[in-house]
Amino acid sequence: MTGSEVKKLFYMENKKGVLGKLKDGLLKTRRNLTERIEGVFGGRIDAQALEDMEEILITSDLGVKASKEIIGIIERTDPVNLRETLKGEIFNILKKGEASLLTNGHKPAVIMVVGVNGNGKTTTIGKLAKRFKDEGKEVLLVAGDTFRAAAIEQLSVWGERVGVKVVKHKSGADPGAVVFDAIQSEKAKGADVVIVDTAGRLHTKAPLMEELKKIKRVMDKELPGAPHEVLLVIDASTGQNAIEQARIFHEAIGVTGIVLTKLDGTAKGGIIIAIIRELEIPVKMIGIGEKIDDLRDFNAEEFTEALFE
Amino acid sequence: MFEGLTNKLEGIFRKLRGRGILKEEDVLSALKEIRLALLEADVNFKVVKDFVERIKGRAIGQEILQSLTPGQQVIKVVHEELTSLMGESYKKTHLSPNPPTVLMLVGLQGSGKTTTAGKLANLFKKEGRQPLLVAADTQRPAAIEQLSLLSSQIGVNFYGTKDGDNPIRVCEDATHKAKREGFEPVIIDTAGRLHIDDALMDELKMVREKILPHEILLVADAMTGQDAVNIAQRFDEALNLTGIILTKMDGDARGGAAISMMAVTGKPIKLIGVGEKLDLLEPFHPNRMASRILGMGDVLSIIEKAEASIEKEEALRLEKKLGTDSFTLEDFRGQLKQMKKMGPLSQILDLIPGLGKFRSEINIDDRELIKVEAIIDSMTKKERGNYAIINGNRRKRIALGSGTMVTDVNRVLKQFIQVKKMMKAFSRRPMGGKGGLNIAREVMKWQ
Numbered sequence: 205m206t207g208s209e210v211k212k213l214f215y216m217e218n219k220k221g222v223l224g225k226l227k228d229g230l231l232k233t234r235r236n237l238t239e240r241i242e243g244v245f246g247g248r249i250d251a252q253a254l255e256d257m258e259e260i261l262i263t264s265d266l267g268v269k270a271s272k273e274i275i276g277i278i279e280r281t282d283p284v285n286l287r288e289t290l291k292g293e294i295f296n297i298l299k300k301g302e303a304s305l306l307t308n309g310h311k312p313a314v315i316m317v318v319g320v321n322g323n324g325k326t327t328t329i330g331k332l333a334k335r336f337k338d339e340g341k342e343v344l345l346v347a348g349d350t351f352r353a354a355a356i357e358q359l360s361v362w363g364e365r366v367g368v369k370v371v372k373h374k375s376g377a378d379p380g381a382v383v384f385d386a387i388q389s390e391k392a393k394g395a396d397v398v399i400v401d402t403a404g405r406l407h408t409k410a411p412l413m414e415e416l417k418k419i420k421r422v423m424d425k426e427l428p429g430a431p432h433e434v435l436l437v438i439d440a441s442t443g444q445n446a447i448e449q450a451r452i453f454h455e456a457i458g459v460t461g462i463v464l465t466k467l468d469g470t471a472k473g474g475i476i477i478a479i480i481r482e483l484e485i486p487v488k489m490i491g492i493g494e495k496i497d498d499l500r501d502f503n504a505e506e507f508t509e510a511l512f513e
Numbered sequence: 514m515f516e517g518l519t520n521k522l523e524g525i526f527r528k529l530r531g532r533g534i535l536k537e538e539d540v541l542s543a544l545k546e547i548r549l550a551l552l553e554a555d556v557n558f559k560v561v562k563d564f565v566e567r568i569k570g571r572a573i574g575q576e577i578l579q580s581l582t583p584g585q586q587v588i589k590v591v592h593e594e595l596t597s598l599m600g601e602s603y604k605k606t607h608l609s610p611n612p613p614t615v616l617m618l619v620g621l622q623g624s625g626k627t628t629t630a631g632k633l634a635n636l637f638k639k640e641g642r643q644p645l646l647v648a649a650d651t652q653r654p655a656a657i658e659q660l661s662l663l664s665s666q667i668g669v670n671f672y673g674t675k676d677g678d679n680p681i682r683v684c685e686d687a688t689h690k691a692k693r694e695g696f697e698p699v700i701i702d703t704a705g706r707l708h709i710d711d712a713l714m715d716e717l718k719m720v721r722e723k724i725l726p727h728e729i730l731l732v733a734d735a736m737t738g739q740d741a742v743n744i745a746q747r748f749d750e751a752l753n754l755t756g757i758i759l760t761k762m763d764g765d766a767r768g769g770a771a772i773s774m775m776a777v778t779g780k781p782i783k784l785i786g787v788g789e790k791l792d793l794l795e796p797f798h799p800n801r802m803a804s805r806i807l808g809m810g811d812v813l814s815i816i817e818k819a820e821a822s823i824e825k826e827e828a829l830r831l832e833k834k835l836g837t838d839s840f841t842l843e844d845f846r847g848q849l850k851q852m853k854k855m856g857p858l859s860q861i862l863d864l865i866p867g868l869g870k871f872r873s874e875i876n877i878d879d880r881e882l883i884k885v886e887a888i889i890d891s892m893t894k895k896e897r898g899n900y901a902i903i904n905g906n907r908r909k910r911i912a913l914g915s916g917t918m919v920t921d922v923n924r925v926l927k928q929f930i931q932v933k934k935m936m937k938a939f940s941r942r943p944m945g946g947k948g949g950l951n952i953a954r955e956v957m958k959w960q
Contacts, residue, residue: 259558262552262558262739263557263558263739264739265555265738265739265740267553268549268552268553320736320761320764321623321625321761321789322622322623322624322625322734322761323623324622324623351789352659353658353659353660353662353663353666354655354656354658354659354661354662355655355659357654357655357658357659358653358654358655358656358658358659360655361654361655362654365654375662406761406763406764406765407764407765408763408764408765411880439623439734439736441621441734441737441738441740441741441744442734442736442737442738443555443736443737443738443739443741443766443769443770444553444554444555444738444767445555445736445764445765445766445767446736446738448765466621466622466623466707468707469621469707469708469709469740469744470708470709470740470743470744471738471739471740472739472740475738
């Protein structure tokens with residue numbers, strides 16, 4: 205594939221509508237889960253059926269605890285309603301995790317994007333910027349990842365693609381200082397949305413989590429109430445460790461929402477069910493492809509429907 | 514890493530150890546716990562099932578029930594099976610007799626290919642070779658730039674063109690360049706791609722046909738969940754992998770993906786990434802890892818680390834001073850510096866045997882060491898030579914100079930005196946040039 209073809213793909217118009225696109229993205233998830241659930245639902249609820257259900261839930265990354273509880277509920281219900289019950293249980297959990305972005309009523313609204321390394325923060329920011337720009341909003345990106353080689357350049361490329369401004373310092377600069385300058389700048393005064401990129405960090409590195417707290421303090425000091433949204437990006441292929449990630453990031457800086465990325469692979473992303481159950485952090489968006497428009501609002505009904513269709 | 518699993522299994526086995534005779538139901542309940550622990554550790558459902566079946570077969574047999582110490586016996590069986598699941602022993606990456614050897618890194622987006630490419634180049638450079646880093650990721654914005662920056666940080670050669678170029682062409686040109694100019698090995702960084710993206714997987718197949726890499730290594734994230742089996746299987750089917758590199762092992766993911774990927778592909782995990790710095794790439798040792806999972810710790814790794822990073826002469830010089838009154842703060846600082854070279858303390862702690870249960874309660878902050886160094890740096894030469902003269906006023910000045918509190922200075926001095934005492938005790942035994950290890954132990958006591 206040549207560069208221009210790749211670029212064309214990035215800008216390709218979405219002709220299928222939101223639901224169609226979501227379904228496409230979840231196709232493999234759905235196919236796998238549904239085919240096997242049909243198998244389970246075909247028979248009576250016995251030890252084998254329960255074990256099959258356990259396998260389905262566990263292999264979707266729901267985790268032992270959530271799977272056990274859901275199966276416990278199913279066991280207590282009439283086998284005739286097996287399918288509807290399972291669907292209903294999963295929907296009920298996902299519904300609690302539905303929420304929209306908290307950017308209205310703030311000018312500028314500040315969004316801080318955090319997460320472990322390699323889960324798609326910068327790409328998500330590119331997509332988010334495009335989305336806000338399409339809504340007619342003035343967007344400013346802040347290159348707060350001053351650590352990883354070429355992270356600033358990567359965000360700048362996205363800035364050019366989408367056609368929004370990027371505030372950046374040199375590589376190795378203090379991210380707090382970048383954020384300070386960005387919020388102080390004239391550009392921020394004119395912006396509707398300011399999106400701050402941060403360096404990927406493992407939640408187990410205490411000094412790096414302290415750094416995030418500091419960045420957040422700087423924002424709040426310069427613009428009381430900011431950040432209005434703290435988005436934790438989680439890769440859909442992550443296993444049970446995602447719960448720890450969410451827990452520790454949440455404890456450190458108060459996560460307001462999760463963006464679940466890379467749902468276009470074969471990973472099921474079932475970990476969000478466990479996260480919503482245990483931590484009550486909503487899922488705001490899902491990434492369902494590499495194209496610039498492949499970022500969608502999280503919708504519990506669609507997500508459940510797509511899983512069970 | 515693997516802490517959670519270790520904790521759980523240790524809990525189970527503590528129960529087993531307490532009994533003389535083991536009943537069949539004990540084994541079954543232990544296996545149930547092991548199953549759950551493995552599932553929570555993200556080992557794939559089917560892989561766990563096979564594993565537990567195998568253990569059950571061996572464990573409930575006479576081998577265990579008739580043995581004198583059945584608890585030990587279960588541990589032995591589980592350990593053996595875990596080791597065999599992960600591949601029997603460490604497989605080294607070998608270089609071709611006809612250079613250039615070509616190593617190609619493949620994997621999903623965000624698994625850590627580019628950083629790993631840099632780390633590999635660094636490793637080969639340390640061996641005295643002249644690697645060539647090749648940026649075949651012409652797709653992700655600034656990926657070429659990232660690899661180019663890494664190569665200049667390490668001081669190795671780099672080949673890359675511009676975004677959007679044909680990666681097959683880039684690889685061909687790079688191998689020609691390596692042949693002409695004598696680079697060895699060639700390390701190719703490819704664009705991240707989904708294992709189900711047929712077009713991009715075909716592209717990799719074409720690179721493989723044209724370049725015939727000696728090693729095709731799947732770079733995979735240690736945090737990967739159940740999907741690890743699909744990813745590894747698809748990449749292996751398409752490219753016939755020669756091995757796997759597991760990244761981000763410095764987090765607290767239990768790393769069951771390691772077991773899953775090896776089980777479905779039969780390909781060894783060769784290296785593990787244990788930090789963001791460019792020297793944090795280590796060999797993967799299945800038997801040691803199994804010991805670690807079972808809470809037996811990993812003494813061998815610690816010793817190797819110590820040997821690799823402590824300079825012999827410096828160690829000898831320090832050793833001579835041990836146990837004599839001439840061991841000064843100056844020497845103490847030298848030891849701290851040596852120890853820092855072994856890597857972050859938190860990592861070394863992971864390797865200590867028997868710590869499993871308590872590991873999570875010990876929160877080591879490597880910045881503490883930096884503080885200690887700063888405090889010693891703020892002393893005069895005379896003070897470093899004779900700690901006894903450091904009175905209240907001097908302590909105040911040192912605190913000011915190092916940006917710490919007087920209580921910090923007091924603590925460091927107290928610790929120094931402890932180390933001095935300990936050195937005396939140790940000097941009665943032969944030390945084999947591993948002075949840093951003792952300090953490591955002592956530092957752990959302070960926390």
